Amino acid sequence: MSPRLPEYTPAHSPSPLASALVAEMPEVEYAVSFNPFMDWFTGPGILSHETEQINAQGAFASKDFFNVFSYKLLQGDKDRVLSDKNGIVISKSLAAKLFKSYNVVGKTVEWNHAMRFDHPFFISGIFEDVPENSTTHFDIIFNYDNLAEGDRYSEFWNNTYSQTSIVLRQGADVRSFNEKISGLLIVKDPTNKGKLFISRYSDQYLYGTYENGVQSGGRISYVKLFSLIAVFILALACINFVNLSTAQASRKMKEVGVKKTVGASGTTLVVQFLSESLVLAFLSLAIAVVITIILLPNFNVLTHKHLSFYIGLKGFGGIVALVFVTGIIAGSYPAFYLSRFKPAAILKGKFANTTFGEVFVRQGLVIMQFSISIMFIMAFMIVNKQIDYVQSRNLGYSRENVIHFERRGVLQPNSYETFIHEVKSVRGVANASCMFGSILNMNQAIHNGFSWEGQSSDLKTVGFPSPWVSHDFIETLEIPLKAGRTFSRDRQGEHLKVVVNEEAVRMMGMEDPIGKTVNWGTTVLEIIGVVKDFHYGSLHNTLQPVFFMYAPDRRNIVVKLEAGADQSTLEKLQEVYSKFHPGYPFEFTFLDEDYQALYDSETRVSTLSTYFAIVATLISCLGLFGLAAFTAKRRTKEIGIRKVLGATQTGNVRLLAANLTKPVLVAIAIALPASYFIGTTWLSGFAYRIELSTWMFAGAGAVALLIAWITVGVQMLKAARVSPVDSLKIE
Numbered sequence: 173m174s175p176r177l178p179e180y181t182p183a184h185s186p187s188p189l190a191s192a193l194v195a196e197m198p199e200v201e202y203a204v205s206f207n208p209f210m211d212w213f214t215g216p217g218i219l220s221h222e223t224e225q226i227n228a229q230g231a232f233a234s235k236d237f238f239n240v241f242s243y244k245l246l247q248g249d250k251d252r253v254l255s256d257k258n259g260i261v262i263s264k265s266l267a268a269k270l271f272k273s274y275n276v277v278g279k280t281v282e283w284n285h286a287m288r289f290d291h292p293f294f295i296s297g298i299f300e301d302v303p304e305n306s307t308t309h310f311d312i313i314f315n316y317d318n319l320a321e322g323d324r325y326s327e328f329w330n331n332t333y334s335q336t337s338i339v340l341r342q343g344a345d346v347r348s349f350n351e352k353i354s355g356l357l358i359v360k361d362p363t364n365k366g367k368l369f370i371s372r373y374s375d376q377y378l379y380g381t382y383e384n385g386v387q388s389g390g391r392i393s394y395v396k397l398f399s400l401i402a403v404f405i406l407a408l409a410c411i412n413f414v415n416l417s418t419a420q421a422s423r424k425m426k427e428v429g430v431k432k433t434v435g436a437s438g439t440t441l442v443v444q445f446l447s448e449s450l451v452l453a454f455l456s457l458a459i460a461v462v463i464t465i466i467l468l469p470n471f472n473v474l475t476h477k478h479l480s481f482y483i484g485l486k487g488f489g490g491i492v493a494l495v496f497v498t499g500i501i502a503g504s505y506p507a508f509y510l511s512r513f514k515p516a517a518i519l520k521g522k523f524a525n526t527t528f529g530e531v532f533v534r535q536g537l538v539i540m541q542f543s544i545s546i547m548f549i550m551a552f553m554i555v556n557k558q559i560d561y562v563q564s565r566n567l568g569y570s571r572e573n574v575i576h577f578e579r580r581g582v583l584q585p586n587s588y589e590t591f592i593h594e595v596k597s598v599r600g601v602a603n604a605s606c607m608f609g610s611i612l613n614m615n616q617a618i619h620n621g622f623s624w625e626g627q628s629s630d631l632k633t634v635g636f637p638s639p640w641v642s643h644d645f646i647e648t649l650e651i652p653l654k655a656g657r658t659f660s661r662d663r664q665g666e667h668l669k670v671v672v673n674e675e676a677v678r679m680m681g682m683e684d685p686i687g688k689t690v691n692w693g694t695t696v697l698e699i700i701g702v703v704k705d706f707h708y709g710s711l712h713n714t715l716q717p718v719f720f721m722y723a724p725d726r727r728n729i730v731v732k733l734e735a736g737a738d739q740s741t742l743e744k745l746q747e748v749y750s751k752f753h754p755g756y757p758f759e760f761t762f763l764d765e766d767y768q769a770l771y772d773s774e775t776r777v778s779t780l781s782t783y784f785a786i787v788a789t790l791i792s793c794l795g796l797f798g799l800a801a802f803t804a805k806r807r808t809k810e811i812g813i814r815k816v817l818g819a820t821q822t823g824n825v826r827l828l829a830a831n832l833t834k835p836v837l838v839a840i841a842i843a844l845p846a847s848y849f850i851g852t853t854w855l856s857g858f859a860y861r862i863e864l865s866t867w868m869f870a871g872a873g874a875v876a877l878l879i880a881w882i883t884v885g886v887q888m889l890k891a892a893r894v895s896p897v898d899s900l901k902i903e
Contacts, residue, residue: 182615183376184332185368186357187319190234193336197353199344204240205316205334207232208308216580217285218755219262219270219312225755226270228262230285231310232319238299240337247277248297257317259296266311267298274298283312284755286727287322288582305478307377329361337373346370365620394773401784404544408791410502411537413449417506442507449503450496457495475776535835541792542839542876543846548785549872550847554864555778558855561862563768568706569611570650571767573602573733575742576610577760580727581753588642588725589661594748595731600741602734605645606726612766614709614716621693622719624680631679637708637716638692640723646671646703648732656686656701659722666722670697674705676717690719697721710770714859730763789876793883796832836880840873847872 190203208231219228237243238250245253246264253261260281267276280292293314302309319326319333326333340349350369357364371379378392431441465481472479483491579591588606595604609616617639623632643659643666654674659666670690677685685699697719705715733741746758768775848864855861 182332183335183380185334185336186329186331186360187316187326187334188329188360189334189336189356189368190338192356192360193338193353197349199340199349199352200338201341202236202239202339203234204236204337205232205234206237206337207316207319207334208310216756217283218581219266220282220284221270221279224270226266227755227757228266228311229309230283230312230314231308232316233313234316237313240339243302244300246298246300247274253297254313254315256294256296257315257321258291258293259315260293261297261299261313262295263301263311264298265301267295283314284581286579286581286583287319289318289322329357330363338370394777397777398780401548404548405784405788405791406498408541408544408788408795410498411541412791412795413452413502414505414537417503445507446500446503449507450499453495453499453502457491474779476772538792538796538832538835539839539842541795542836542880543843545785545788545792546840546843546872546876547847547850548781548788549875550843550851550869552778552781552785553868553872554847554851554854554862555774555781557862557868558858559771559774559778562711562771562774562858562860565707565711565860567767568651568704570732571763573735573737574649574730574763575733575760576728576730576763576766577749577758578727579729579753580756583727583752587752591748591752592642592729594751595729595745598741598744598748600734600737601745602732603644603648604729604731605648606642606724606729607645608640608723608726608728610728610766611639611649611730611763612709612770614713619692619719621691623691624682624689626681636676636719638719638721640721640726642722642724642726645730646701646720648730650732651706652704654702654704656699658701658703659720661724666724668695668697669700669722671701671703671720672699673703673718675715676719677702679717692719692721710767711858711860789879793879796836796880796883832884833877833880836877840876843876844869844873 187205187207190205193200193203216227217230218225220226233254235251235254237254238245245261248261253259260283262270262276264274267274270276270281271279276295277297278294280294282292283289299313316334323333325331340346353368353370356368357366377390378395379390381390468479468481471477592604592606595601614637617637618635619638620635622636622638641659643661646653646658656671658671659669670692672680672685672690680690682688682699685702688699690697690699703720706718707713708716708718731745742760745760749756749758847869851864855864
């Protein structure tokens with residue numbers, strides 16, 4: 173049975189790749205290795221000078237870093253600042269904190285970090301602080317050679333320690349270059365199974381999702397989604413303008429008649445009405461700018477962004493063009509509708525009856541409005557139901573009252589057991605252990621090289637989730653044990669044992685796995701236990717075959733707190749942490765909160781969809797209200813006659829409302845199938861998702877219909893209550 177794990181497409185590559193590309197590929201002008209993402213090598217540390225100590229974030233980069241990237245170098249030569257292994261470049265704000273001055277080039281500092289360095293560093297340059305909205309943040313850049321010195325595996329061709337970025341020479345062909353480097357990893361190390369390809373660095377943020385090596389989306393999907401929503405809402409506004417303008421046309425009919433009588437042409441009137449529409453559109457732009465400036469801070473809080481209001485020359489031109497087109501589109505139908513009236517009929521008070529075409533256009537616009545509104549309502553319901561589902565689903569392990577944190581700095585040999593013992597002795601702590609990476613991020617622990625008896629050929633090159641954990645880890649997260657045992661501190665040779673989950677047993681086709689072996693490269697691992705299936709990572713992924721391997725000294729500590737543990741427990745843990753890691757802050761997070769953060773994007777979409785649904789519905793109601801007012805005015809005399817003939821007020825309201833209910837029912841019939849398709853497409857991104865039930869669609873339709881009735885009810889009731897005498901006097 174094949175696992176349901178897709179091919180992994182990381183943005184990381186071997187450390188030696190950059191220098192090899194420069195040396196062997198004439199198309200490459202610059203190449204740089206960069207490591208800002210692995211806490212064991214980079215991450216937070218303490219930079220000190222004399223008695224001053226500052227916590228800072230480090231990163232490793234090869235010498236051409238400032239030739240490849242646009243980070244602004246304030247002091248130093250970009251060709252030389254990283255040429256010396258002992259030279260470092262620090263941020264402007266770090267220089268101010270540590271030295272209270274920017275005149276620091278050449279000064280010596282010490283770096284206390286998990287990776288031990290037995291020599292000082294000198295400052296070779298200062299760079300402008302990394303912008304707050306940058307994906308990657310760092311305060312110090314070390315020469316990449318220090319990584320090779322601190323970890324001998326970093327120079328192997330089968331590691332993924334680096335982000336390799338290159339600058340191609342002018343005229344280089346990207347497609348042919350990709351073909352040329354595709355098999356380079358296998359040439360350098362036959363154990364490598366991956367293929368290389370390059371993509372634009374500027375595309376990584378928006379187009380960073382790959383499936384089996386093929387670009388398949390990313391954040392650009394949200395950009396497209398919200399752009400489409402903006403177009404829909406703008407379309408709703410244009411529809412409203414058309415409906416309200418034509419509904420109030422009678423007020424302008426005599427003006428049109430007089431102007432035509434004194435010689436005004438139809439073209440002149442069209443230009444006049446389009447000009448009025450454009451003036452309104454540009455006034456709306458001014459109001460929108462003010463509202464945007466006012467609401468932008470709240471929007472940043474809502475979306476966790478750091479956007480500022482800035483419109484460049486190109487952006488300003490685009491906005492002006494958009495407003496101009498909007499004004500023309502919104503004003504075209506009313507302009508041509510009003511300018512075609514006959515002056516003689518208008519001045520005699522004989523207004524043209526509403527034609528079938530006018531009714532069709534007006535009701536068609538209402539149908540379009542409510543179709544969009546219902547789709548927004550359905551989107552709100554589907555997204556919220558799915559978020560509730562993933563956040564409440566049983567994952568197969570306990571995430572309640574669990575905190576996790578990283579051990580920082582240089583650790584004393586064999587200090588893990590002492591540290592864990594003191595953590596467990598804190599009142600309110602139920603259990604504690606460690607693992608490499610996080611139970612919420614499966615990609616941190618994907619390893620190749622697993623094999624077993626009877627393995628199919630298609631599984632020999634597949635990587636499997638295989639986290640290193642210590643004894644008590646499975647117990648700390650309360651993952652149910654199905655057979656065998658878990659790792660123990662009291663047994664020898666646990667590093668040659670493995671605990672698997674049920675999915676791994678099914679994949680390997682083992683009926684009784686306890687005591688059987690799995691090979692990891694040249695290492696033979698004995699299966700000592702089987703745990704029940706659990707969700708590793710987010711519910712975007714299906715259940716995966718998992719191989720737990722033993723390593724009793726990893727830095728990511730997982731602590732299970734007793735129910736009812738209070739702040740004093742956390743304060744005591746902070747004391748223990750400070751004792752073993754002096755100078756480092758105790759930075760912990762709750763596992764359940766981090767799990768919810770996996771769905772931040774979906775949660776923001778849910779929140780924004782709520783606001784969009786409200787806005788779209790309000791705009792649609794305005795359009796329906798305008799149509800109701802238009803209908804009531806046109807049928808006032810008819811209502812008076814019906815009253816004289818004995819019709820009741822309720823009957824008149826029902827008559828008027830019936831005609832306005834029909835387009836809403838048509839909108840419901842159109843919107844619900846479209847909503848089902850859109851909802852199903854969005855939910856397909858989750859391996860585990862809600863079922864779209866009939867009541868959700870019926871509820872959305874009922875809500876839309878109720879809103880429509882409330883909108884037109886007041887207007888219809890007002891028209892139905894007019895005295896028959898007054899109604900019949902109307903010309």
